[in-house]
Amino acid sequence: MCGITAHVGSDEAVEDLLTGLENLEYRGYDSAGVAVKNGVGIDVCKRQGEISKLKERIRGEVDGGGNVGIGHTRWSTHGPPTDENAHPHTDCTGDVAVVHNGIIENYEGLKRELERDGHEFDSDTDTEVVPHLVEAYRDEGLSPEAAFRRTVGRLEGSYAVAMVVEGVDGVYATRNGSPLVLGVADDRRYLASDAPAFLKFTDRVVYLEDGDVVALEPGDHRITDLDGNPVERPPETVDWVAEDAEKGGYDHYMLKEIHEQPTALAQTLQGRIGGGQGADGASPPAGNDAVELEEFPPGAFGGVESVQFVACGTSYHAALYATRVLASRGVEASAYRAGEYATSPAPIGDGTLVVAVTQSGETADTLESLRVANEQGARTLAVTNVVGSTAARESDDALFIRAGPEIGVAATKTFSSQVATLTLLGERIVRDLTGLASEGVGDLLDSLAALGGNVQRVVDESRAQAVAETYADRPSYFFIGRDVGYPVALEGALKFKEITYEHAEGFAAGELKHGPLALVTEETPVFAVFTGRHDGKTLSNVEQVQARGAPVIAVASEDHDAALDVADETLTYPEAAPEAAAVLANVQLQLVSYHVAKGLDRAIDKPRNLAKSVTVE
Template sequence: MCGIVGYIGEKEALPILMDKLRMLTYRGYDSAGIAVSENGHFYVEKCKGKVEELEARLDLEKAHGHVGIGHTRWATHGPPSTRNAHPHLDCSGRIAVVQNGIVENFWELKQELIAKGHEFRSDTDTEVIAHLIEEYYDGNITTAVALAMQRMVGSMAVLVVHKDEEDRIVAAKMDSPPLIIGLGRGENHIASDIPALLHYTNKIYVLEDGEIATVTKDDVIITRYRESTTPQRLYDRRVIVVDWSPEVAQKGGYEHFMLKEMHEQPQTVTDTLLGRVPEDSRLPIEIPELNITPDDVRRVERLTFVACGTAYHAGVIAKYAFEQILRIPVNVDVGSEFRYRQPILGKNEWVIAISQSGETADTIASMREGKEQGARVLAITNVVGSSVARLADGVLYTRAGPEVAVASTKAFIGQIVGVYLLLLYMAQYRHLSPSAQQVVRELRQGLWRSARDIERVLETADKTRAIAERIAEKPVAFFIGRNMDEPLAREGALKLKEISYIHAQGYPAGELKHGTLALLESGVPVVALATQSSVYDKMVSNMQEVLARDAWCIGIVPEGDERVTQLLGEENVLTIPRSNDYLHVLPAAVQVQLIAYYAARALGRDIDQPRNLAKSVTVE
């Protein structure tokens, strides 16, 4: 969603703000703006369009100051336009505000403020914040922001500067949007995501729900605006040290971040396993941050995975694996639907949230529902200190590093490995059949090899590219699969439509007869995943159904497959290294990612920042 940045220190603020905004462009946005303050004067510039367009408009002779805030907007209230871009000012022009999130009661507040004489210049909910702070301002900007936050309802992260108090930025957070304070020497930084801070510091505070921070160049004072408007340091605030390098968030010579991140997937597998899964199979798997005991594992009766988008597909893969191997009943819920279906949770049930960013609003709401019902709540996430990680009773970090492209790739691979890690840990303390024990042994040994399997798919992508470029010529595509290939079919369709804008749908292959066959005609591409041995014969039958309608069937199969190759023709078959069914999902996921990437590339799409999409969805 929106990106917000701030700087206060001894250096010129503008270059630092612009650098941070460029680091946040991956989140998806439609306009940008900055406000810099010096000697009681604001320099404000904003525009519809990209950060580069904002940069071209800057008047470097006027844009001086050692304190400032900036913003990239993803439109919610009011269309993308210069007048709706942030920062927004109050009537006096002395207060500037940027916000990530939504003020749900903005209409009521706006009518109240208009009745008091305030004049509005935009269609946004954010401008209400500036006028509300103006209404409460009495010489102390922190107090005014605290009082304004108490009046608002919604989910938001806010930065505020005042012309008369240039020695501070006030930051406040309500509910889910992230707000990170980076700690420096003689300067402090603020951003809505960690990558924007990595060039300046790796020591951060993460602002919690209901907190307000007064940030000066030498200090950060945090209090709770819901309890007090008097700044009072919270001495239990923990400094988090981030171990990502700034270089990880750069393209490194690749044409797109998405391509770079796909090539980082073997390292994601290895990093997520290191220190947790000893290569000596006689040694136990240990994941202390999960905060679960062997007795907890023995007592659990049901698991519920909650997630959105790509992470949801990782949850469905988890359902197949946990039920087949551990024989534990598993539900998988879309985060935006979970709490509205009024779920019934038991005391021996775990709710497991999966989220790349750790800030997905619907997933966070699902976790809170689980806690309210007394379930143990765990998280699988990529971001240390994120809202999901802090809310959970235990967490498993996927160690994928910062993911910049909007379409998730390496985070998805990390989530699958994380799911398998949780399964392997639990398998140590559950009673398993001899056949299940053998599967667990194969999975544990094979996970290390899967990094090389992914590398082989990436190294032999020429054939995938050729097929993808043909798919790019079509207006529609279908992906089908069974068993653990079914969520991969959905993921492949999601990736293709996300970045190429081709209408794509993923289906359980057995559902072809129940309507989808009506859409198949000559030349329509159908990607059929057949990596699961237990349903291989069924998938071959489904491919024959596709061919009978004169559609174009592309198979994804393990190496050495002869039956599908003979049926479809070698030119229409993509292979993955042969392993076992559970491990096949990792290289197969990479094949569908490559199809999406090369189709979008052939069409000249904005692959890293597809239209209308945001990296981190922090509001419902």
């Protein structure tokens, strides 16, 4: 949520700042702004609405010659989306400008203190206390850097903060519970909430940690702790390129990322099944039941007695999927919504493994759950897409899904890669506990090895657009499934409501008759997910909704005659083991949601009120 950018160099800052803000649009925002040092002061330009509106205003208000600046996209928490509440915020003199992500929990007390001392505030935000505190400490004689440190020491809550000060040719920044990364180029330095903001300019990244204070200068930077002690954070080279974060000719990032799933899955599975894959990047070979997870030699999970997954949104559905995989193999497993686990954690025993599933590695609720688990002595593991993320650093271990950057707010390829990764993790846990491979594991691993090619077939041959056109403009949509089909039903409903803004609900198929069936009419399309497991029972549920006149769209294997014969419409996928079949079914549901949303002219990549990385609780 929100996005910070900063540029310090010998060239003009404005264009790089705007590029960074545009590359962070996927995080969600309702206003944007920049502050640039122009040699005689600080130019601030901010605007409610899209970055395109900010660019129009900048042409008349900001001197393009400044080489130091900060930028921000805001997702409202304190105060509505207005020009006044947009960042950057300044002090009374206009000599200090600040951008901030997160929530300052003690801002009300700080604001009252500052107002008693004569400071005047122009916004409703919690952020505005920061520049005024810096101003107050500078008035006491502290240097800008010392005033920044003193200010940060008084803040409570989560934050990433970046500041420019008149008279200083640089930027000061820090983080606590909110992401902030440093980009290193020869004569320039960048800051951002996420690396895609500056990938066009450099692939060398320093992942800052909580409590780090960084001072940027043209071609140089210093990192210290809050007390001023030097901290070493060597740069890492990210394997993403700028083109990964571009649309590449697709109408929307979401559609591009749906089509990227075969590649993402190949990256996810590379070297993890059957001893690796060829240099041509093809899918791992079938017929070999080896499961190799880097950093986890055989026996690494031998002491695990139960697994608790914590996650939010789409990641929660992937976690729920993983519980089905583990439970079917005799391992005790449960999934918890991270926002609830953090306040009501489950009992943790000596053999409990807590797995935090988070695409970004920065989801606030998931991080809080992870910290609770760590405090209670659990072994913790992060399953994430981002090397260097907070979740990866704060867990005992990390397992990366390797899906590449995902820009669309509605997660697609990361869900598929999470599921594939968690399925392999489940198999490894079973083997470490029992010394034996799971029953039927050959079919499972063969299906995973073939998953990329089968997803490509689904994308190439899908009838989702025709189904979307047939069933558009209905008042409600139901998604049902069993076993691994149940989390896919939940995920299908979530995608649908996220980007179409239409009412959609996902249910365990057997739960329809315990209440939701009262809502079923001939105007309620029901998407039924068939995975090859417990399909007879799901067929019975389909007949129950058809008896109420509801149209049924079966999402099933192309040779599933029973399901295809009874349904009003069908979306098919190649035959696969149930764990892989559910991924293929999910791709069809992603395409349905996309085409309905496109037909309704929705903001598919930036749905209203939502953000890609939810960094507030």
